[in-house]
Amino acid sequence: AQSVTQPDIHITVSEGASLELRCNYSYGATPYLFWYVQSPGQGLQLLLKYFSGDTLVQGIKGFEAEFKRSQSSFNLRKPSVHWSDAAEYFCAVGPSRASNYKLTFGKGTLLTVNP
Amino acid sequence: GAGVSQSPSNKVTEKGKDVELRCDPISGHTALYWYRQSLGQGLEFLIYFQGNSAPDKSGLPSDRFSAERTGGSVSTLTIQRTQQEDSAVYLCASSLAGTSGSYEQYFGPGTRLTVT
Numbered sequence: 014a015q016s017v018t019q020p021d022i023h024i025t026v027s028e029g030a031s032l033e034l035r036c037n038y039s040y041g042a043t044p045y046l047f048w049y050v051q052s053p054g055q056g057l058q059l060l061l062k063y064f065s066g067d068t069l070v071q072g073i074k075g076f077e078a079e080f081k082r083s084q085s086s087f088n089l090r091k092p093s094v095h096w097s098d099a100a101e102y103f104c105a106v107g108p109s110r111a112s113n114y115k116l117t118f119g120k121g122t123l124l125t126v127n128p
Numbered sequence: 129g130a131g132v133s134q135s136p137s138n139k140v141t142e143k144g145k146d147v148e149l150r151c152d153p154i155s156g157h158t159a160l161y162w163y164r165q166s167l168g169q170g171l172e173f174l175i176y177f178q179g180n181s182a183p184d185k186s187g188l189p190s191d192r193f194s195a196e197r198t199g200g201s202v203s204t205l206t207i208q209r210t211q212q213e214d215s216a217v218y219l220c221a222s223s224l225a226g227t228s229g230s231y232e233q234y235f236g237p238g239t240r241l242t243v244t
Binding site: 045047049054055056057058059062064103114115116117118119120121 | 132159161163170171173176178184187219221223231232233234235236237238
């Protein structure tokens with residue numbers, strides 16, 4: 014069964030600092046990996062995705078993530094955080110035909126940005 | 129273009145009442161999903177519709193939960209005899225999964241259900 018672990022429940026960074034959010038997955042085949050962001054009271058917005066090819070993927074809002082098969086990781090990074098980045102971030106694995114394309118999410122990492 | 133829409137945005141109901149939550153997917157998306165987001169449980173898959181195929185109901189937590197999708201578009205999630213543990217945000221998503229190979233799921237804003 015597929016699973017996702019986000020080890021950090023809550024991270025606080027200062028505005029302008031760099032950011033890395035960790036994500037580890039368990040999956041029996043080549044995974045499809047996603048990062049979503051959720052602002053308070055909002056739905057989920059897709060930041061970026063990895064299907065195949067280049068292991069460093071670029072997303073919206075200046076985010077990037079790197080797929081490392083050997084570490085089963087897909088960490089999200091941003092070189093300089095803005096106050097508007099404060100939100101909850103979810104890593105997800107899937108979908109696959111075998112799983113009927115449903116996403117399995119991590120528990121999320123809440124990001125607080127200090128001025 | 130229009131994204132996924134859900135209604136109502138908030139619903140407060142008394143324990144034991146039935147509720148219906150509605151989802152309008154993105155036009156042309158053949159796949160539709162319901163997820164539940166609750167404290168302590170995170171985001172959980174509930175049900176998946178793809179075209180005219182039988183839905184994948186493997187995530188529904190009990191037989192009080194049901195969903196239908198009419199005409200391959202709008203979906204309704206029904207919870208009968210609501211319990212306090214049903215309080216959560218119910219998210220709907222749609223995608224082109226299984227057809228063009230585009231697997232990205234686009235989420236609606238959710239319905240916050242509170243059972244008192």
